[in-house]
Amino acid sequence: MRFLSVKTIVRGASALALCASLSLGTALAYNGDPELAYTTPAPKATTSTTAAATTKTQPAKAAAPVIAASASTDRLQQLISGEIVTRTVEKLDALAADAQITQNFKNLGSFRLSFYCTCEKCCGAYATGLTKSGTTVTEGRTIAVDPKVIPLGSRVYIDGYGVFIAEDVGSAIKENKIDIAVGNHEQALKLGIDEATVYLVAGA
Numbered sequence: 784m785r786f787l788s789v790k791t792i793v794r795g796a797s798a799l800a801l802c803a804s805l806s807l808g809t810a811l812a813y814n815g816d817p818e819l820a821y822t823t824p825a826p827k828a829t830t831s832t833t834a835a836a837t838t839k840t841q842p843a844k845a846a847a848p849v850i851a852a853s854a855s856t857d858r859l860q861q862l863i864s865g866e867i868v869t870r871t872v873e874k875l876d877a878l879a880a881d882a883q884i885t886q887n888f889k890n891l892g893s894f895r896l897s898f899y900c901t902c903e904k905c906c907g908a909y910a911t912g913l914t915k916s917g918t919t920v921t922e923g924r925t926i927a928v929d930p931k932v933i934p935l936g937s938r939v940y941i942d943g944y945g946v947f948i949a950e951d952v953g954s955a956i957k958e959n960k961i962d963i964a965v966g967n968h969e970q971a972l973k974l975g976i977d978e979a980t981v982y983l984v985a986g987a
Contacts, residue, residue: 859887862946863938863985870923872898872944872965872974880942880982888940888982891933894959895978896941898971899927901964905971914951920964927951927962938984946984 862884899905901912901920912920914927916935926939928949933939937949944963956962961981965971 855883858883862940867924867946867948869921870945872922872963872970874943874974874977876943878943878945880940880980884940884982888984891939891981891983892959893978894941894961894981895976896944897960897962897976898965898974899953899962900966900968900971902968904968916950918950920951922964922966924948925950925964927953927956927964929957929960932958933961933981933983934986937986940982940984942980942982944979 901910903910914920914925918925923945924947926941926947926949928935928937928951930949930952933949935949935952938946939949939961940946941961941963947963951962951964953962963974965974
C-alpha cells in the first residue's frame with residue numbers, strides 16, 4: 784500500500800477547493816437562466832438618437848428650394864395679373880430688370896422715355912384726365928404707347944421703372960417711344976428724357 788505524503792494531500796485539497804470556487808462562481812453568474820448566459824450587449828441608444836435627429840433635419844433642408852420656387856412663382860403672377868399699386872414714378876436700382884424678368888418676358892428692345900401729366904401743356908385739348916382706353920390717367924400705372932408696337936391693354940416692365948399698363952396714346956408717341964404718366968408738370972420736366980429696355984409682361 785502506497786502512502787501519500789502530507790505535502791501531496793495538501794496540494795490535492797487546494798486543487799479541490801479551487802475547482803469548487805470556480806464552479807460556485809459560474810453558478811452564481813449563470814443564475815440558472817439560459818438566456819442570460821450568452822446575451823450580447825445591446826447597441827447604444829445614442830446611435831439611433833443621432834440617426835433620428837439627422838432624419839428630422841432632412842425635410843427642412845429639402846423644403847428650402849420649394850419655398851424659393853413658390854415665392855418666384857408668386858412674383859411672376861403678381862407682375863402678370865396682380866393689382867398695380869400706384870406710386871411716384873422714379874428711376875430706382877431696386878426696379879432694375881433682374882434675371883426673373885429677362886428670362887420670363889419678351890424683350891421689346893430699347894425705348895425712348897418721356898413723361899407727361901394731365902395738364903394742357905402736356906395734353907393740349909385732350910387734357911381731360913382720361914386715357915384712350917377710357918381709364919383715368921394714373922401715375923405709376925399709365926403709359927402712352929404706339930398701339931402698333933405695344934397694343935393697348937398690354938402690361939410692360941420698364942427697366943428701372945417697374946411694371947405699367949399701356950392705356951394711352953399720343954400724337955408724338957410713335958414706334959419705340961413711351962410717354963409715362965406722372966403727377967404734375969414739374970415732375971415731368973424734372974424726369975426729362977430717358978432710355979430703357981422694355982419687356983412685354985402680358986399682351987392685351
